[in-house]
Amino acid sequence: MKGSRLGEFEEFTLLAVRALKDATYAVPVQAFVERTAGRAVTMGAVYAALDRLEAKGFVRSVLGDPTPQRGGKRKRLYEITPAGMRTLRELRRVRDRIWMTIEEGGRS
Amino acid sequence: VSAAPDMPRLARLLLRLRPLGRRRPEVEADLRDVFTARLVAHGVRYARRRFYGDVLSLWWHPLPSTEASRRSRFDRARVIDRMRHDVRDVVRGLRRNAVVSLAAILSLGFGIGAASTAFSVIDVFYFRPLPFPSPDRLVWIAEQTPHNFDGCPRCPFLTSPSTLADWAKQARSLERIAAIQGTTFRWAHGDVVESLQASGVTPQFFALLGVRPALGRGFTPDDFLTGAAAVILLSDDVWRTRLGADARVLGTRLTTEGHDVTIVGILPRDFRFRDASEVWLPLSMAGGSRSSRSLTAFGRLRQGFTLQSAAAEFTGLQAGLAATYPAAYRDWGIGVQPLRALLTSGRGKNRLTVMALTALVLLVGILNVSGLMLNRAMARRHEFALRSALGGSRWQIVRQLLVEGMAIGLAGGVVGMLLAFALLPLASVWFSIGTTALAVEPNYRLLMFGAAVALAAGASTSVGPAILTWRGELTRALGEGSSRTTGGAIGTRDALAAVQIAIALVLATTAGLLSHDFLQVRFLDLGYDPRGLYSTTLQGTAEQANNLALWHAAASAARDRVAAVVGIASASVEHRSAIHPSVVRPADASFEPSSSDTPVVKAVDPSYFQTFGTGLLAGRTFTATDDRRHFPVAMVNRAAAARFWPARDPVGRQVFVGDSPTDDESLTIVGMVEDAERGEEVERHWPVVYRPFAQAPMYLPTAFLFVRVSDVQDAGALAAVQTAIRGTGRATGPLQSEESNVDERFLPSQVNAAAFDLFAVFGLFLATIGIYASVAYGVSRREREVGIRMALGATRRSVIGSLAGRQMRWGLGGITAGLAGALALRRVLDALLLAPGGTDPWLLALSACLSAAVAFVAICLPAWRATRVDAAMTLRAE
Numbered sequence: 001m002k003g004s005r006l007g008e009f010e011e012f013t014l015l016a017v018r019a020l021k022d023a024t025y026a027v028p029v030q031a032f033v034e035r036t037a038g039r040a041v042t043m044g045a046v047y048a049a050l051d052r053l054e055a056k057g058f059v060r061s062v063l064g065d066p067t068p069q070r071g072g073k074r075k076r077l078y079e080i081t082p083a084g085m086r087t088l089r090e091l092r093r094v095r096d097r098i099w100m101t102i103e104e105g106g107r108s
Numbered sequence: 109v110s111a112a113p114d115m116p117r118l119a120r121l122l123l124r125l126r127p128l129g130r131r132r133p134e135v136e137a138d139l140r141d142v143f144t145a146r147l148v149a150h151g152v153r154y155a156r157r158r159f160y161g162d163v164l165s166l167w168w169h170p171l172p173s174t175e176a177s178r179r180s181r182f183d184r185a186r187v188i189d190r191m192r193h194d195v196r197d198v199v200r201g202l203r204r205n206a207v208v209s210l211a212a213i214l215s216l217g218f219g220i221g222a223a224s225t226a227f228s229v230i231d232v233f234y235f236r237p238l239p240f241p242s243p244d245r246l247v248w249i250a251e252q253t254p255h256n257f258d259g260c261p262r263c264p265f266l267t268s269p270s271t272l273a274d275w276a277k278q279a280r281s282l283e284r285i286a287a288i289q290g291t292t293f294r295w296a297h298g299d300v301v302e303s304l305q306a307s308g309v310t311p312q313f314f315a316l317l318g319v320r321p322a323l324g325r326g327f328t329p330d331d332f333l334t335g336a337a338a339v340i341l342l343s344d345d346v347w348r349t350r351l352g353a354d355a356r357v358l359g360t361r362l363t364t365e366g367h368d369v370t371i372v373g374i375l376p377r378d379f380r381f382r383d384a385s386e387v388w389l390p391l392s393m394a395g396g397s398r399s400s401r402s403l404t405a406f407g408r409l410r411q412g413f414t415l416q417s418a419a420a421e422f423t424g425l426q427a428g429l430a431a432t433y434p435a436a437y438r439d440w441g442i443g444v445q446p447l448r449a450l451l452t453s454g455r456g457k458n459r460l461t462v463m464a465l466t467a468l469v470l471l472v473g474i475l476n477v478s479g480l481m482l483n484r485a486m487a488r489r490h491e492f493a494l495r496s497a498l499g500g501s502r503w504q505i506v507r508q509l510l511v512e513g514m515a516i517g518l519a520g521g522v523v524g525m526l527l528a529f530a531l532l533p534l535a536s537v538w539f540s541i542g543t544t545a546l547a548v549e550p551n552y553r554l555l556m557f558g559a560a561v562a563l564a565a566g567a568s569t570s571v572g573p574a575i576l577t578w579r580g581e582l583t584r585a586l587g588e589g590s591s592r593t594t595g596g597a598i599g600t601r602d603a604l605a606a607v608q609i610a611i612a613l614v615l616a617t618t619a620g621l622l623s624h625d626f627l628q629v630r631f632l633d634l635g636y637d638p639r640g641l642y643s644t645t646l647q648g649t650a651e652q653a654n655n656l657a658l659w660h661a662a663a664s665a666a667r668d669r670v671a672a673v674v675g676i677a678s679a680s681v682e683h684r685s686a687i688h689p690s691v692v693r694p695a696d697a698s699f700e701p702s703s704s705d706t707p708v709v710k711a712v713d714p715s716y717f718q719t720f721g722t723g724l725l726a727g728r729t730f731t732a733t734d735d736r737r738h739f740p741v742a743m744v745n746r747a748a749a750a751r752f753w754p755a756r757d758p759v760g761r762q763v764f765v766g767d768s769p770t771d772d773e774s775l776t777i778v779g780m781v782e783d784a785e786r787g788e789e790v791e792r793h794w795p796v797v798y799r800p801f802a803q804a805p806m807y808l809p810t811a812f813l814f815v816r817v818s819d820v821q822d823a824g825a826l827a828a829v830q831t832a833i834r835g836t837g838r839a840t841g842p843l844q845s846e847e848s849n850v851d852e853r854f855l856p857s858q859v860n861a862a863a864f865d866l867f868a869v870f871g872l873f874l875a876t877i878g879i880y881a882s883v884a885y886g887v888s889r890r891e892r893e894v895g896i897r898m899a900l901g902a903t904r905r906s907v908i909g910s911l912a913g914r915q916m917r918w919g920l921g922g923i924t925a926g927l928a929g930a931l932a933l934r935r936v937l938d939a940l941l942l943a944p945g946g947t948d949p950w951l952l953a954l955s956a957c958l959s960a961a962v963a964f965v966a967i968c969l970p971a972w973r974a975t976r977v978d979a980a981m982t983l984r985a986e
């Protein structure tokens with residue numbers, strides 16, 4: 001496994017959980033990643049990524065209350081943990097630094 | 109899965125099989141949400157496709173959280189996980205040996221493709237329910253011909269409208285009863301009259317089959333009343349191809365024979381019954397004698413009745429009718445059969461032979477891959493032995509072999525399915541079922557069959573190596589020298605090769621015979637020249653229908669008009685008699701009539717044989733003076749002469765032609781021509797009696813008009829003829845090229861021959877590879893021995909003998925077995941052949957020699973190559 005590091009798809013998934021705010025579930029996450037990344041994403045991949053993120057402690061999940069729309073079936077609701085948030089920020093800082101270097105290099 | 113409509117069934121099943129533990133409810137609900145969202149946004153096709161993707165992705169991705177609560181002893185999820193690893197290993201292994209793997213995959217793929225196509229055909233013929241609601245309750249009711257009936261004693265036959273009406277009134281076992289009758293619909297549009305294939309049906313027909321028009325309405329009882337406005341239903345095909353799929357045609361009219369019919373409905377696209385009917389009309393049931401049987405009747409059993417109880421009831425009904433109307437029903441019986449029997453009768457000739465041969469192709473494929481797998485397993489003896497020494501269990505090695513086999517099988521299955529999709533339309537043509545309710549189409553039964561065969565075939569190829577591993581023969585090799593090969597494996601492989609030779613020989617023989625037969629019937633002399641010959645149909649008026657002289661004059665005038673066109677060498681008419689006379693026999697009492705070759709009687713004009721280019725063998729052809737005022741004459745073809753007066757000159761003899769023994773007409777034979785009948789292939793040598801057009805009685809005022817152009821390339825002449833025939837006002841369609849008719853007529857046998865050739869070439873090719881690989885492997889293990897023997901002065905021949913001797917003996921065994929098989933098949937093959945004379949023993953011998961030669965080369969080549977290697981080099985390499 002990748003330890004506390006994130007693969008590209010995991011990063012997208014984690015970002016989606018953050019972007020969709022609190023208490024989202026697998027279906028909107030799939031739709032979000034598919035829409036923003038512009039490529040077909042299977043539910044299996046989303047479940048696997050959420051599973052791994054949860055194992056790494058970046059998201060946590062609870063079973064929601066049954067809703068009549070789903071025939072009484074519960075949703076598994078995900079939210080990002082502080083650790084997950086820290087990792088995302090860290091990744092972004094690294095990228096920003098790299099881009100800054102590139103753009104300065106471009107100007108000079 | 110909580111049901112959302114349109115969710116694909118197979119994918120739902122796969123989802124149910126995927127272990128998900130306690131997360132199942134939420135995952136299933138999620139997938140349903142996604143499906144619904146996509147359904148709304150992108151439509152059902154997209155949603156279904158993506159649903160498959162999602163389900164498959166669940167199988168692919170490990171979901172640890174689904175297993176947390178599972179502590180059962182047999183943990184499916186873990187097995188799946190392990191299998192995933194196995195599959196990855198195998199894929200890598202196959203990639204390493206790409207060429208061998210590809211050969212194996214293609215071998216199996218071809219076999220699976222052929223077998224799956226065969227399965228589809230067998231399926232529609234025997235098993236797949238007919239595409240109508242409750243198809244098991246549909247029955248075909250046919251009168252049975254008397255035991256002395258011409259041509260076919262005790263056969264299912266048509267029934268008459270009056271009989272049908274009595275059945276409808278009296279039969280309690282049937283919920284509904286209906287009948288159908290083939291006819292033509294002459295559609296007049298623009299300045300042409302076009303003949304469409306039509307079916308006349310009784311009021312219950314569509315209700316009985318549970319078919320509703322896709323557009324508009326079906327027939328109502330009022331449509332069948334005398335004097336009702338004429339209505340018509342169109343097939344989807346006609347509507348699309350001829351009327352531009354325009355819904356506004358409903359309620360518009362088509363003109364036929366001087367009156368109009370209103371289009372009231374379009375039938376569903378997939379609706380087919382028994383033939384390629386293009387339009388459907390209400391069938392008038394009025395009147396008619398009980399002996400004029402023209403309807404095909406069928407019914408739907410009432411709930412609670414069986415085929416047997418219905419048959420018993422109808423036997424009783426028929427006995428009652430026979431008592432009331434003895435003349436019409438004397439000796440006639442009745443039969444009630446499943447509707448399937450009606451649709452399959454006369455179709456799918458020799459399907460079982462074809463199935464057997466496809467099974468052979470699959471078998472060759474499996475044997476071949478088995479041989480390849482065996483070689484690979486032997487080459488990996490060291491690896492297996494090492495693994496076993498390091499504590500790997502035999503089961504692990506066997507499992508890997510099985511997974512490998514199944515992976516090859518599945519890949520072969522994919523190839524096979526693609527092949528089957530391509531072959532299905534050909535199979536439809538081959539078995540002439542494309543236009544019936546039996547039409548074969550790719551469906552999930554085919555996919556299931558293909559998958560099952562692929563897995564079974566794949567697994568069976570690894571049985572040999574697996575058994576050897578289990579017995580320890582492949583894992584014991586670690587301590588032994590690398591040149592020692594295991595006896596069991598070698599023996600198995602040689603036996604495989606021998607069986608392959610035998611099967612290849614059977615295939616090659618069959619293909620040789622069929623191809624030869626095809627070439628014989630197709631490209632040898634037809635008895636006439638189809639190039640530059642064109643035909644159309646002439647149709648008389650109602651007035652001419654009752655007056656032979658008028659009709660004769662009209663038809664002759666049309667012919668003369670066409671014959672006068674520049675560039676036309678000759679034109680002639682042939683009277684098309686729907687019912688040919690039932691009594692045709694020579695005046696000599698010695699003749700024994702046989703129902704199997706009752707001569708056909710045709711009425712033709714004097715220029716007929718010139719137009720066809722058929723050679724006159726004796727006597728003269730008809731002249732303009734052979735008319736009503738002169739004594740009646742006739743000509744015969746060679747086959748009729750041979751039938752009536754074997755080895756004697758037919759000219760000057762008498763032949764009786766008539767409808768019953770009392771009103772026979774005695775005709776004098778004036779000439780004999782070459783066999784040139786242009787019907788089905790077998791009919792080229794059918795006995796034919798020709799009468800002068802001007803002397804023959806008329807059954808229907810229709811005739812063929814044949815035109816021969818002087819120059820085949822002359823398109824201008826053809827256009828002029830088109831104008832001329834249009835000007836006659838009697839032609840019912842554009843000119844048809846006889847050449848393309850011939851091509852079309854031979855298409856099924858061409859497909860037949862080509863498919864068998866393909867089978868044979870492939871079978872032979874596989875067998876060759878199998879044998880070659882087997883010998884080459886054996887030889888490569890003994891290079892050192894060869895080197896030593898060559899160095900010691902052994903002759904090349906003796907070395908080859910010792911290297912390939914065993915395979916040669918096995919090969920001889922294979923050839924003997926194959927020859928025996930081919931001889932046994934000969935009887936079956938005779939039935940497949942179209943040309944007269946049956947199988948040719950020389951061809952049999954030739955195919956056998958060819959197969960033997962190929963096997964011989966495949967055996968000797970590797971041995972011979974081994975002896976070419978420099979002995980000193982081999983020894984130095986040690």
